[in-house]
Amino acid sequence: MTAGGTTLASALAGEAALVAGALAVLAFDLTGARNWAAGARWRAATTLGGVAVLVALTLVWRVGAAGPAAGGSFMLDALGTASRAGILVLAGLTLALTNGARRLRHPAEFVALVLLATTGLLVMAVAQQLLLAFLALELASLSLYVLAGFDRTRPESAEAGLKYFLLGGLSAAFLLFGFSLLYGLTGSIEFTAIAAGLAQPGLSPLLAVALVMILAAFGFKVAAAPFHLWAPDVYEGAPPVAAALVASASKLAGFTLLVRLLWPGLGAVAAGSGLPGWLPVVALISAASLLLGNFGALAQSNLRRLLAYSAIAHAGALLLGVMAAGAAGPGPLFYYAATYGLATVGAFGVVSVLDQAGVGPGITDLAGLHRRSPLLAGCLFVFVLSLAGIPPLAGFVGKFLVFAAALRLGGLHSPAGVLAFAAIFLSAVALYYYLGVLKAALVTATTPDQETCITVPVSAAVTLVAAALLLILLGLLPSALLGLFS
Amino acid sequence: MNALPCTIYVSFAGALLALLAGSRSATLARVVALATAVTALVMTLVAAVHFVPAAGLQTLVDRPWVDSLGVRYHLAVDGISLTLLVLTGIAATAGVLFSWNIGERTGEFFALFLALIGGVYGVFLSADAFVFFVFYEIAIVPKYFLVARWGSTNREYGAMKLVLYSFAGSALVLAGLLWAYAAGGGKSFAVSDLAAAALHFSRLQQLGMFGLIFLGFAVLAGMFPFHTWAPTGHVAAPTAASMLLAGVVMKLGAYGCLRVALPLFPVGFAYWQPVIGWLAVAGIVYAGVIALVQDDFKFVIGYSSVSHMGFVLLGLAAANVRAVSGAVLQMFSHGIIAGLLFAVVGRMVYERTHTRKLADLRKMALYRRLPFAAGVFVVAGLASMGLPGFSGFPAEFAILIGTWKTSPLWAAIAALGVLVAAAFTLRVIQVSFFGTVTATTEGPELPPLPPITLAERAGALLLIATTTLIGLKPDLLLDWIVPSLQSPMFQSVLKGGGS
Numbered sequence: 001m002t003a004g005g006t007t008l009a010s011a012l013a014g015e016a017a018l019v020a021g022a023l024a025v026l027a028f029d030l031t032g033a034r035n036w037a038a039g040a041r042w043r044a045a046t047t048l049g050g051v052a053v054l055v056a057l058t059l060v061w062r063v064g065a066a067g068p069a070a071g072g073s074f075m076l077d078a079l080g081t082a083s084r085a086g087i088l089v090l091a092g093l094t095l096a097l098t099n100g101a102r103r104l105r106h107p108a109e110f111v112a113l114v115l116l117a118t119t120g121l122l123v124m125a126v127a128q129q130l131l132l133a134f135l136a137l138e139l140a141s142l143s144l145y146v147l148a149g150f151d152r153t154r155p156e157s158a159e160a161g162l163k164y165f166l167l168g169g170l171s172a173a174f175l176l177f178g179f180s181l182l183y184g185l186t187g188s189i190e191f192t193a194i195a196a197g198l199a200q201p202g203l204s205p206l207l208a209v210a211l212v213m214i215l216a217a218f219g220f221k222v223a224a225a226p227f228h229l230w231a232p233d234v235y236e237g238a239p240p241v242a243a244a245l246v247a248s249a250s251k252l253a254g255f256t257l258l259v260r261l262l263w264p265g266l267g268a269v270a271a272g273s274g275l276p277g278w279l280p281v282v283a284l285i286s287a288a289s290l291l292l293g294n295f296g297a298l299a300q301s302n303l304r305r306l307l308a309y310s311a312i313a314h315a316g317a318l319l320l321g322v323m324a325a326g327a328a329g330p331g332p333l334f335y336y337a338a339t340y341g342l343a344t345v346g347a348f349g350v351v352s353v354l355d356q357a358g359v360g361p362g363i364t365d366l367a368g369l370h371r372r373s374p375l376l377a378g379c380l381f382v383f384v385l386s387l388a389g390i391p392p393l394a395g396f397v398g399k400f401l402v403f404a405a406a407l408r409l410g411g412l413h414s415p416a417g418v419l420a421f422a423a424i425f426l427s428a429v430a431l432y433y434y435l436g437v438l439k440a441a442l443v444t445a446t447t448p449d450q451e452t453c454i455t456v457p458v459s460a461a462v463t464l465v466a467a468a469l470l471l472i473l474l475g476l477l478p479s480a481l482l483g484l485f486s
Numbered sequence: 487m488n489a490l491p492c493t494i495y496v497s498f499a500g501a502l503l504a505l506l507a508g509s510r511s512a513t514l515a516r517v518v519a520l521a522t523a524v525t526a527l528v529m530t531l532v533a534a535v536h537f538v539p540a541a542g543l544q545t546l547v548d549r550p551w552v553d554s555l556g557v558r559y560h561l562a563v564d565g566i567s568l569t570l571l572v573l574t575g576i577a578a579t580a581g582v583l584f585s586w587n588i589g590e591r592t593g594e595f596f597a598l599f600l601a602l603i604g605g606v607y608g609v610f611l612s613a614d615a616f617v618f619f620v621f622y623e624i625a626i627v628p629k630y631f632l633v634a635r636w637g638s639t640n641r642e643y644g645a646m647k648l649v650l651y652s653f654a655g656s657a658l659v660l661a662g663l664l665w666a667y668a669a670g671g672g673k674s675f676a677v678s679d680l681a682a683a684a685l686h687f688s689r690l691q692q693l694g695m696f697g698l699i700f701l702g703f704a705v706l707a708g709m710f711p712f713h714t715w716a717p718t719g720h721v722a723a724p725t726a727a728s729m730l731l732a733g734v735v736m737k738l739g740a741y742g743c744l745r746v747a748l749p750l751f752p753v754g755f756a757y758w759q760p761v762i763g764w765l766a767v768a769g770i771v772y773a774g775v776i777a778l779v780q781d782d783f784k785f786v787i788g789y790s791s792v793s794h795m796g797f798v799l800l801g802l803a804a805a806n807v808r809a810v811s812g813a814v815l816q817m818f819s820h821g822i823i824a825g826l827l828f829a830v831v832g833r834m835v836y837e838r839t840h841t842r843k844l845a846d847l848r849k850m851a852l853y854r855r856l857p858f859a860a861g862v863f864v865v866a867g868l869a870s871m872g873l874p875g876f877s878g879f880p881a882e883f884a885i886l887i888g889t890w891k892t893s894p895l896w897a898a899i900a901a902l903g904v905l906v907a908a909a910f911t912l913r914v915i916q917v918s919f920f921g922t923v924t925a926t927t928e929g930p931e932l933p934p935l936p937p938i939t940l941a942e943r944a945g946a947l948l949l950i951a952t953t954t955l956i957g958l959k960p961d962l963l964l965d966w967i968v969p970s971l972q973s974p975m976f977q978s979v980l981k982g983g984g985s
Contacts (some may be wrong), residue, residue: 062808109630137945267793331554370594374509390627391620397552400616403660404555407668428654435649443634482554 021052508593698755809888
């Protein structure tokens with residue numbers, strides 16, 4: 001028990017640092033910073049939060065030997081470490097952007113919720129047990145619901161929070177139901193024991209129900225069609241920094257948990273052909289997301305809604321990575337999810353700065369951005385092109401890795417190969433709407449009432465430039481991330 | 487020789503510098519752009535002087551890049567790529583000279599221009615299909631902004647159409663490449679390794695992969711009936727971009743067909759060969775006839791580009807050494823001549839008269855008011871018609887002779903296309919510059935037009951000198967090209983055909 005205790009303590013040191021950070025932020029705001037001006041309170045809260053994230057980052061990086069920890073409740077492998085580090089980097093960037101978000105009141109609560117959500121996401125990335133996975137998911141989700149509804153000056157924010165909460169609660173119910181069926185079938189809540197218990201051919205009806213329930217819940221979590229309906233409203237209504245967290249770190253953690261659950265846990269569910277029984281369902285969800293996301297985005301005139309539909313399309317591509325993870329390992333999936341998250345945080349960061357300056361929400365409102373703020377326009381250029389998958393940016397390499405892995409599953413004879421082809425062709429559709437955004441920002445001339453310059457807070461400027469440079473660097477040297485998995 | 491990879495880096499660095507310089511002064515940005523283009527051109531020329539023709543690629547750089555995919559950053563050169571590198575250098579330099587007058591957001595213009603050039607250099611130097619594709623896509627995006635921001639007529643539509651066609655083409659290429667990579671076991675993207683793996687593919691796979699990759703590249707090369715982006719895009723583009731688009735970027739497509747599609751899938755090529763040949767012939771004649779009836783000066787040149795690129799595709803379809811060496815020569819030649827034609831239309835004439843309607847130009851007596859432009863256009867027109875003494879002649883001649891050995895019918899119809907080209911070129915020369923030869927009395931009433939600048943003269947002379955030099959001594963390039971076609975890579979698809 002004592003040995004297990006120390007392992008648990010060292011395995012969860014990063015999470016502990018975040019919780020301590022959250023408490024410290026709240027405590028400091030209640031005591032020391034009580035009578036400070038709003039700007040100083042924001043600075044104090046985000047600085048403390050940033051320190052907590054940095055400490056957590058060093059702790060998860062220096063975690064001990066790879067392998068199961070704390071009696072098999074956690075899996076500390078390359079995927080876990082990389083995913084936790086990725087989540088922390090994305091959360092850190094979100095916090096740095098939050099510093100400029102003066103519209104929100106209650107800085108300490110906001111930062112503390114971001115840290116608590118991140119704690120849940122970190123546990124999701126290493127959970128190896130149904131109950132733990134569910135608890136982590138709920139901790140993250142509940143914090144994110146509140147963050148989505150945090151902007152009390154706008155009714156849209158409250159709507160976003162409520163919608164996210166109601167649909168999220170429903171999906172949690174589905175997940176719990178699916179998990180309980182799994183437990184009933186195998187008598188265990190540990191992924192490895194479940195895999196062993198299910199290692200016989202054939203798909204029992206009860207297991208099929210459990211699978212569908214679980215996939216539906218995860219489909220909601222990662223905004224995959226047809227469980228995507230919340231995404232456009234939440235991305236549009238939530239404060240942009242909260243939306244950034246929902247779209248980036250939360251997605252990375254969701255996909256990490258999904259791939260852990262499906263491959264080692266449920267991978268043995270054979271449907272006669274040697275393929276996992278869940279593959280057709282995931283393929284269907286992926287196809288629906290690719291089609292709906294890309295074609296839905298064509299019709300959008302609001303930048304945030306466009307990003308939401310693009311997120312749905314990317315979820316479809318990421319599900320391809322999930323399908324391919326059994327043969328190709330989690331490397332391509334992680335690279336795609338992490339770099340997608342980076343580009344999305346950047347894009348929402350730009351939205352956030354524009355929001356502060358009263359620009360938006362339409363895509364046409366970006367007109368003349370190249371003149372009003374060359375920095376924002378340049379960063380947006382990098383983020384949007386990375387989302388579109390244009391080399392030499394990281395988004396291109398991610399796309400390439402995932403599609404190559406999917407095609408290697410059996411060429412055009414497997415659903416994954418066909419979907420990879422579909423995704424490649426749909427990327428031409430995607431370029432149309434991405435270029436539409438860049439056209440507004442870089443090509444369209446300013447109208448007289450837009451002549452004023454947009455001031456970008458220093459912290460936001462540094463964060464955005466850092467994210468853009470990181471996307472370029474990771475695109476030029478993808479082995480820096482992929483090397484973690486070899 | 488080892489300086490060649492630096493053409494890529496110099497161009498990208500120049501793009502950044504031009505962007506920074508542009509925020510200070512437009513002139514500085516122009517100077518940076520010109521210095522960059524000339525530096526890269528000198529590098530290619532120095533490499534050309536030291537080049538020893540041989541069969542096969544000569545490696546310049548080869549180091550691991552993305553280990554998990556087996557991708558290597560492998561740059562190499564042979565006679566074919568060297569020809570096109572020199573073309574890129576010349577076209578880029580001329581392009582900067584002809585866009586000297588860009589006054590709005592000058593830094594950004596030249597940054598995008600040089601980024602495009604850097605991508606083009608990269609494509610011509612790549613020996614790994616992944617690297618090839620990366621540079622190929624880098625060259626796509628700047629086109630959109632160049633056309634959409636600094637273009638004219640219907641520019642946002644033209645830009646979007648241009649980029650979506652290119653990108654859809656590159657999506658087909660990506661699909662085909664990944665398919666071949668996956669089917670070959672997923673070990674390497676080196677063109678030679680892919681070709682070795684492709685020997686074991688089923689016939690159906692070869693047909694499918696070749697179809698995807700060739701079609702994807704051929705869209706960018708302006709193959710009929712997927713050419714419609716070209717005239718619209720070229721017309722909408724600012725002068726330097728039209729020069730580059732028609733002169734160099736369309737060659738990327740043809741080069742991709744030759745460098746990737748043909749050597750990889752000989753079986754697939756054998757199946758599709760008749761289709762490609764007929765489409766090429768159809769493009770030559772169809773685009774020529776359309777050019778004959780245009781009433782917009784720039785559209786005539788736009789369609790003529792499609793017609794001339796048809797010769798390149800025809801040369802590839804004929805698949806013998808003579809025809810293919812002619813096709814490569816035609817790529818070079820058309821790159822120079824199209825640049826010259828677009829320079830006259832877009833920069834010398836349109837920027838001064840603000841019209842491209844042939845009906846309006848007819849009344850302007852331009853031969854007297856812009857004698858230099860008229861002279862350049864006549865020379866360019868003669869070169870474009872394929873008159874001996876200019877580079878178009880040895881190129882189209884070699885293509886026709888080579889094609890005759892494969893299919894006399896194609897050669898006969900394509901020769902008809904040469905006549906059509908003569909017809910539309912003569913018509914446009916006559917209408918646009920010499921429309922009022924008889925009405926000499928009208929002359930004095932017309933206000934003088936701004937004189938031709940020094941930059942324009944320098945650019946025009948550079949291009950004229952190149953087309954004449956190659957016209958008089960095509961062996962300068964053929965001595966590089968023909969040995970390259972003897973490499974084992976091409977032996978599986980090309981028949982001897984009297985080299």
